[in-house]
Amino acid sequence: MGQEIIPAESFFDRRFGITSRELDRVLSQALEKKADYADLYFEFRVHEAISLEEEMVKNASQSIANGVGVRVLAEAKTGYAFTDDITIENLELAARTAQHIAHHRDHSLPVPVGQGRIHDLYPLKEPVTDLPLDRKIELLYEMDRFTRALDSKVKNVLISLASEHKIVLMASSQGWVVGDIQPLTRLNITCIAEERGNRQMGSFGGGGRVEFDFFTAGKDYERYAREAVRQALVNLEAEDAPAGMMDVVLGPGWPGILLHEAIGHGLEADFNRKKVSAFTGRIGERVASELCTVVDDGTIPFRRGSLNVDDEGTPTQRTVLIEKGILKGYLQDRLNSALMGMPLTGNGRRESYAHIPMPRMTNTFMLAGDASPEEIIRSVKKGLYAVAFGGGQVDITSGKFVFSASEAYLIEDGKVTRPVKGATLVGNGPDVLTRVSKVGTDSKLDEGIGTCGKDGQSVPVGVGLPTIKIDGITVGGTASS
Amino acid sequence: MTNRLELSQELGLDILAQAREKGASQGDVVMAESEEFFVTVRLGEVEKISQAQEKRLGLRLFFGSSSATASTSDISKESVARLVEVTCAMARSTAKDPSSGLPAPEELAKTIPDLELFDSSGRTLSVEEKTALALEAEGAALHADPRIVNSEGAEFSHHESRIFYANSHGFAGDYPGSTFNLSVTPVAALNGSMQRDTWYSTVRRFSRMESPTVVGQTAARRALRRLGGRKIQTREVPVVFDPLAAASLLRHLSSALSGYSLYKGASFLVDRLGSQVASELATVVDDGTIPGALGSKPFDGEGIPTRRKSVLEKGVLKSYLLDTYSGKKLGYPSTGNAARSVGGPPGVSPTNFHLLPGTSTPEEIIASVDEGFYVTELIGFGVNLVTGDYSRGAAGLWIHGGELAYPVEEVTIAGNLKEILMNIDRVGNDLEMRDRTAAPTLKISRMTVAGS
Numbered sequence: 049m050g051q052e053i054i055p056a057e058s059f060f061d062r063r064f065g066i067t068s069r070e071l072d073r074v075l076s077q078a079l080e081k082k083a084d085y086a087d088l089y090f091e092f093r094v095h096e097a098i099s100l101e102e103e104m105v106k107n108a109s110q111s112i113a114n115g116v117g118v119r120v121l122a123e124a125k126t127g128y129a130f131t132d133d134i135t136i137e138n139l140e141l142a143a144r145t146a147q148h149i150a151h152h153r154d155h156s157l158p159v160p161v162g163q164g165r166i167h168d169l170y171p172l173k174e175p176v177t178d179l180p181l182d183r184k185i186e187l188l189y190e191m192d193r194f195t196r197a198l199d200s201k202v203k204n205v206l207i208s209l210a211s212e213h214k215i216v217l218m219a220s221s222q223g224w225v226v227g228d229i230q231p232l233t234r235l236n237i238t239c240i241a242e243e244r245g246n247r248q249m250g251s252f253g254g255g256g257r258v259e260f261d262f263f264t265a266g267k268d269y270e271r272y273a274r275e276a277v278r279q280a281l282v283n284l285e286a287e288d289a290p291a292g293m294m295d296v297v298l299g300p301g302w303p304g305i306l307l308h309e310a311i312g313h314g315l316e317a318d319f320n321r322k323k324v325s326a327f328t329g330r331i332g333e334r335v336a337s338e339l340c341t342v343v344d345d346g347t348i349p350f351r352r353g354s355l356n357v358d359d360e361g362t363p364t365q366r367t368v369l370i371e372k373g374i375l376k377g378y379l380q381d382r383l384n385s386a387l388m389g390m391p392l393t394g395n396g397r398r399e400s401y402a403h404i405p406m407p408r409m410t411n412t413f414m415l416a417g418d419a420s421p422e423e424i425i426r427s428v429k430k431g432l433y434a435v436a437f438g439g440g441q442v443d444i445t446s447g448k449f450v451f452s453a454s455e456a457y458l459i460e461d462g463k464v465t466r467p468v469k470g471a472t473l474v475g476n477g478p479d480v481l482t483r484v485s486k487v488g489t490d491s492k493l494d495e496g497i498g499t500c501g502k503d504g505q506s507v508p509v510g511v512g513l514p515t516i517k518i519d520g521i522t523v524g525g526t527a528s529s
Numbered sequence: 530m531t532n533r534l535e536l537s538q539e540l541g542l543d544i545l546a547q548a549r550e551k552g553a554s555q556g557d558v559v560m561a562e563s564e565e566f567f568v569t570v571r572l573g574e575v576e577k578i579s580q581a582q583e584k585r586l587g588l589r590l591f592f593g594s595s596s597a598t599a600s601t602s603d604i605s606k607e608s609v610a611r612l613v614e615v616t617c618a619m620a621r622s623t624a625k626d627p628s629s630g631l632p633a634p635e636e637l638a639k640t641i642p643d644l645e646l647f648d649s650s651g652r653t654l655s656v657e658e659k660t661a662l663a664l665e666a667e668g669a670a671l672h673a674d675p676r677i678v679n680s681e682g683a684e685f686s687h688h689e690s691r692i693f694y695a696n697s698h699g700f701a702g703d704y705p706g707s708t709f710n711l712s713v714t715p716v717a718a719l720n721g722s723m724q725r726d727t728w729y730s731t732v733r734r735f736s737r738m739e740s741p742t743v744v745g746q747t748a749a750r751r752a753l754r755r756l757g758g759r760k761i762q763t764r765e766v767p768v769v770f771d772p773l774a775a776a777s778l779l780r781h782l783s784s785a786l787s788g789y790s791l792y793k794g795a796s797f798l799v800d801r802l803g804s805q806v807a808s809e810l811a812t813v814v815d816d817g818t819i820p821g822a823l824g825s826k827p828f829d830g831e832g833i834p835t836r837r838k839s840v841l842e843k844g845v846l847k848s849y850l851l852d853t854y855s856g857k858k859l860g861y862p863s864t865g866n867a868a869r870s871v872g873g874p875p876g877v878s879p880t881n882f883h884l885l886p887g888t889s890t891p892e893e894i895i896a897s898v899d900e901g902f903y904v905t906e907l908i909g910f911g912v913n914l915v916t917g918d919y920s921r922g923a924a925g926l927w928i929h930g931g932e933l934a935y936p937v938e939e940v941t942i943a944g945n946l947k948e949i950l951m952n953i954d955r956v957g958n959d960l961e962m963r964d965r966t967a968a969p970t971l972k973i974s975r976m977t978v979a980g981s
Binding site: 095097101104105106107108109110111112113114115124125126127128129130131132133145146148149181182185203204206240242247248249289291292293322323324326402404438439440441442443444445446448449450451452469470471472474475476522523524525526 | 533571574575576577578579580581582583584585587596597598599600601602603615616618619620622623624625626629656679681716722723724725755758760763793794795872873874908909910911913915916918919920921922924938939940941942943944945977979980981
């Protein structure tokens with residue numbers, strides 16, 4: 049696109065000619081009929097996707113979207129309107145539509161103002177979307193050649209590079225205006241390996257709010273390729289997973305998806321204000337073994353789940369969710385923090401201008417413990433060692449969650465032995481962490497590939513975990529154990 | 530900002546003419562305009578109201594056999610000119626792919642039938658009337674039983690759109706569509722543990738929507754029957770899928786039959802055309818021409834008419850789901866299943882994809898099981914389409930002595946889709962086209978249920 053890098057604050061004025069005086073006028077219109085709060089969310093987003101398969105970069109696509117969302121809060125009510133045609137007339141129309149919600153009300157609600165400094169977590173010299181297309185295409189070809197040379201069983205290689213450059217500007221009836229420029233890039237590889245008619249898949253990837261040389265400087269793309277091939281080859285040898293209750297050891301990093309599903313969603317403030325979470329009313333209670341301390345941290349530089357400010361203008365922070373097994377806090381957005389009388393945590397997020405913000409996770413992970421990974425595995429007589437996962441899902445209300453291993457092994461007499469395929473773990477959120485009996489020294493974050501879906505909205509997130517041992521969780525395979 | 534252009538067939542053809550001047554050999558344009566509204570209520574109060582209009586325009590250009598796509602929501606003369614430039618530049622950088630290109634002119638739709646996809650009554654409903662529908666549905670759920678103690682709310686939404694498609698063969702067409710949706714999610718509680726469930730009605734014609742009372746009471750019944758769930762011992766038993774759970778099996782089948790999964794070797798159904806891949810009781814049809822159905826459309830994402838086709842006939846695989854590109858890769862013509870988002874190249878999706886009803890009532894199917902599992906909900910992503918390996922979290926009811934005995938939760942059901950399809954041994958007579966993909970009650974003779 050060749051966008052010069054200018055501050056978000058002046059970007060929308062220059063591009064759409066909307067001045068700060070006009071913003072004030074729209075916001076005060078939105079507050080008519082005594083609403084509590086109003087805000088505007090302007091967004092300009094360039095997204096580019098390039099993909100390779102069958103040794104060809106067949107597709108390149110670019111999309112440009114811009115728009116503005118107008119929100120009005122009146123107690124627990126939200127009025128929202130958005131348009132992709134950013135003119136002052138449409139802004140005024142959207143404000144009138146959104147404030148329809150403020151009819152017939154007799155109370156008012158103080159909405160908290162965000163505190164703290166706005167971070168600068170991902171200063172980039174050159175957005176990936178601005179680089180010449182040919183350079184990105186060349187990386188995909190290089191990666192494809194490298195992958196195919198690794199093993200003759202590799203039959204197909206699929207690679208994709210997705211990058212976006214998002215400029216946002218938020219203004220509220222509290223008088224503040226905040227802008228941010230949010231880059232995001234992800235490189236993924238999937239390979240299909242075949243041996244004697246048996247086909248298996250392996251996938252790997254990484255990224256974050258990073259520049260292009262994140263992938264090339266240390267040849268990380270080669271590591272992604274080796275991991276994807278290794279996983280496919282392991283799965284060629286894999287047997288059917290066992291079924292039934294057993295001890296499970298989770299490897300470090302991406303298996304932190306367990307925390308995201310089992311704990312994280314249940315601690316989002318909206319579910320707790322409405323008393324529909326399995327964690328409702330349990331702050332101060334023990335919900336995990338005392339080895340477990342879990343945090344959500346939106347302030348880690350260059351991470352996929354990080355943000356300088358959340359999508360309603362609140363600076364992100366590190367929030368302790370569970371400290372030594374005791375439930376400490378919820379993840380808040382502006383509406384729920386006002387209604388619950390609890391402080392903002394910088395977790396108000398939205399997919400785009402076309403979506404209403406809600407409490408969401410950023411980077412959610414467990415802090416390291418003191419057991420060595422080797423000692424953890426040695427302590428298991430018969431169990432499962434899961435190191436990579438496809439995806440997971442939770443039912444907030446019953447607390448039941450499930451997630452599926454894409455690389456797992458049997459542990460027999462304290463040793464990792466044979467690979468197994470098709471293992472799904474199922475459990476109960478408020479119960480699973482009480483069964484954590486060992487926590488490793490090796491806490492790490494995932495590579496930067498996570499996307500979380502809630503109520504039809506997708507946002508990028510991070511997860512992390514040290515090696516941990518869970519005493520007794522149901523493994524859903526097909527082999528009788 | 531500059532003046533916005535109105536979307537029209539002529540605009541599409543005009544953009545393609547501009548692209549031809551820049552040297553593009555072929556191309557197509559997809560445009561969509563939409564209006565949407567939703568209101569959510571919770572515990573008798575309005576919670577959210579949202580209203581919006583959007584327009585998007587996408588362009589795909591070919592330079593010989595290389596191609597690229599680009600899209601924008603900024604639809605002005607200047608922005609469209611920039612879009613053409615950007616797309617041309619990108620298309621010169623991608624690989625020459627001999628299978629690429631538009632469909633042949635003779636494959637394109639000659640007429641655009643009215644499939645009754647649009648109902649304008651959403652415009653005459655006031656915000657108050659729309660809110661009342663959601664309130665009524667939630668009220669019906671909340672009053673259904675004293676054990677319904679809470680609610681995640683009810684929602685009424687309404688969506689109107691018009692899709693335009695034009696390509697450089699001179700084809701141009703458009704069609705309108707509408708959907709109305711009413712859903713409610715009550716929460717039931719017993720002895721300190723909570724269960725929720727959802728019921729919904731999604732239709733193209735407002736008059737066909739289930740009444741708010743029925744939607745609310747059904748949701749309540751579904752949440753209530755989950756209370757007091759138990760875990761069970763790991764074992765192999767017959768598993769009965771209720772129609773919503775059975776539809777998820779059909780979605781796995783349609784993904785495995787997508788031409789893209791097949792030519793990449795990423796499907797357990799590679800090279801199985803003409804063979805028995807499911808039980809003789811399974812006949813599956815994909816039909817994009819059913820008037821008023823959610824998945825119907827007069828032409829697909831490449832301008833090819835949709836049609837009715839048998840996918841499985843008595844378990845024999847009769848047709849893949851293809852667009853022009855994936856069809857060429859496999860050596861077959863398109864089946865009219867090109868799906869298109871405004872911003873990207875075509876993919877494949879089913880239209881109205883359903884397994885035809887059998888003769889047994891759901892009660893007869895349950896009565897045929899001595900010990901088994903009746904599945905009403907599946908969660909998680911434990912399906913590997915490359916191998917067919919299947920293992921998902923499940924909730925439902927235990928069947929004992931031919932009757933639904935007690936709720937079951939925190940278990941998984943596992944098997945391999947190849948065997949699951951072959952092991953369909955009863956098909957219900959209760960098919961309802963509630964979603965684009967639908968199935969009647971299905972019984973699978975054996976699966977592993979993993980619990981404690």
